[in-house]
Amino acid sequence: MQDSINEPAYGPTAARILMTATRLFMQRGYSAVSINDIVQAADVTKPTLYYHFSDKEELFVLVAIHMLAEMHATMRRAIADQPDTRGRLIGLAQVLLHEPNSDTRMMRHQAREHLSPERQRRLAEAFKRYMVDPLRDVMQQGLASGELQGHNAGDLAMLFLGLMEGFQRQTAPVISERSDMYQAISTDHFSAETLVDLFLYGTAAR
Amino acid sequence: MQDSINEPAYGPTAARILMTATRLFMQRGYSAVSINDIVQAADVTKPTLYYHFSDKEELFVLVAIHMLAEMHATMRRAIADQPDTRGRLIGLAQVLLHEPNSDTRMMRHQAREHLSPERQRRLAEAFKRYMVDPLRDVMQQGLASGELQGHNAGDLAMLFLGLMEGFQRQTAPVISERSDMYQAISTDHFSAETLVDLFLYGTAAR
DNA sequence: ACCACTCTACCGAACGGTCAGGAATAGTCT
DNA sequence: AGACTATTCCTGACCGTTCGGTAGAGTGGT
Incomplete structure (x- = not known):
């Protein structure tokens, strides 16, 4: 391909x-x-x-962009034949939650602390193109079809991404000894479906 | 005090x-x-x-526990005289989003990568006591009063915490030159109220 | 004399990065 | 064909700097 x-x-x-x-x-x-x-x-x-x-910073930037491009392709595949917004969001959530090495929030923090402004710019552009734009398209579609409401597509994309980032798998070291910490505060036992339903319907009694 | x-x-x-x-x-x-x-x-x-x-690891653990204890105290204050669950959640969200140096997700990642199992255990215990338990109390109260539904208190606490972690301020360097990256992908222009309403009511048309 | 605390000076190890050159392949000239 | 050169890819040895951490000698108060 x-x-x-x-x-x-x-x-x-x-x-x-x-x-x-x-x-x-x-x-x-x-x-x-x-x-x-x-x-x-x-x-x-x-x-x-x-x-x-050329140097360590550049290697990190290329690593990050490469990872974003792969995430992008996987996300495109995940939403390809979903009939409605909820299905598309669940597909996106599955990718964002379960793809290995997909901790975009971590990546952004590292970038902000260690990269030159120019390299930050390149990375920000890739992030926008590969992650935010596809998400916004899905949200736009959901708004147009009446499945979503209350925010504009850009805000919805950011909200969804933020929600997913809170639950993204933080890549664990290869050593397999069970860490008590990982167990105690792990949040990754929530399924993509659970989180999408939180995003769509909330938790309040109605 | x-x-x-x-x-x-x-x-x-x-x-x-x-x-x-x-x-x-x-x-x-x-x-x-x-x-x-x-x-x-x-x-x-x-x-x-x-x-x-005694050493760098220990200093980091004490830093983290100190930070968690301060967050705890601030959170207690923020929910003290809120009449309902939504008010309490907004109070909690404000603390979790706007308190400086409160990036608990970052802290957990660092801990998992760099601390000995024993120190991870101490930190996990502090995290549970200072962050998770108070949150669960609020959720329990919300379930009892019928304001919340659909999950148990522990899951609700984790969901809320995960949502907030996605939007927590990632402490920026002191240098004040505006980073394009920070601007482009910033998610921190969502208010505590917006996020709590997402948590409670979702984004779907009803 | 003693204790709590801070200092200057130093340690071996690891850091990011570079130098000068070797091995292999491909094209070029006689 | 065979010698020569150029380019690509890779390597052992090394650079100056910074790392986490320590030895030992003050310092002031009691």
Whole structure:
């Protein structure tokens, strides 16, 4: 499949570095992942990484954009043949909640703290194009069909995204020993359907 | 004021270190803040910090617990004389959304990545006691009075907390130059009232 | 003398990043 | 065909800086 606009077509080594970096960055955050960690996990040497990517910040930006583009494609697929707004929202929610390495809120925080303004700009643009715009289209459609009400499409998109971000899977470390913390305060036992129904109908008695 | 259970009563130097560390940790995350950053910002030397706190992890745990305890007190105050569930939820939402350094989701992510299991346990306990339990009480009350429906109190507490976490202020750096990214994808222009009404009534046409 | 507290100076390890060059493939000239 | 060069991709060794943390020596109050 030829994938969307502007995919730079990484070679096998660069692609392996990118995938490894994606996993590590989303797991631990920008600062906690060293270049050494990445090259070790990707089984390449440091100069090889620096041959393909100019520096750590740039690698992070490319990781983030790559992740957003994949999320975008998966979301498009998830809403393709849903007959109504609720079905489309559930499809979107499933992607946003269960796709690995999809913690966009974490990603944005990292970006704001560690990236140059120019790189933040590139990332913000990708975020808008890949995440916000498709969501707004669905909301616009729901408003037009009378299934939604009370806000404009942009606000609805933001509200939905914010709600999902609160419940997005925070990628856990690979070590499988059950953490008591993860258990105690985990919020990820809510299904996409539950959250979409909260979004649509709320929790008040009627 | 004598504040709740078990507040260890820090001296002026330790308190200054704690407050400075709180701001920096919540701004940039655990790994991105060095001990040097903290001692510089708090205007003490490194051995002074290590005299009061055993190591970086422990300092982070104390920072987090301190922050949770303060949030707890503020939340208690915010719901004190609200007549109904909606009023109490709006009060809680205002605290969760607007209190500085209150990004509990960020804090939990950092904890899971960087703290020992034992310290994660302590933190999880504090989180449950200070954040989840009070929320559940409010939900329980709302269910009993018939204002809420459809879930048990624990699930309602988690749903509300998750919703708020999606919109919690992610502490911005002090530099005041407007970041385009922050502007483009900001979700924090939704009021506590808007989010509570989403929580209660949803967005579907009725 | 003692205790609570803070200091200067330092440690080994790890950080992001670079240098000069090796191995492999492909095109170019005689 | 065979020698030569250019380009791509990758590597071992190393750079200066910063990391979390410590040893040991004050300092002032009691």
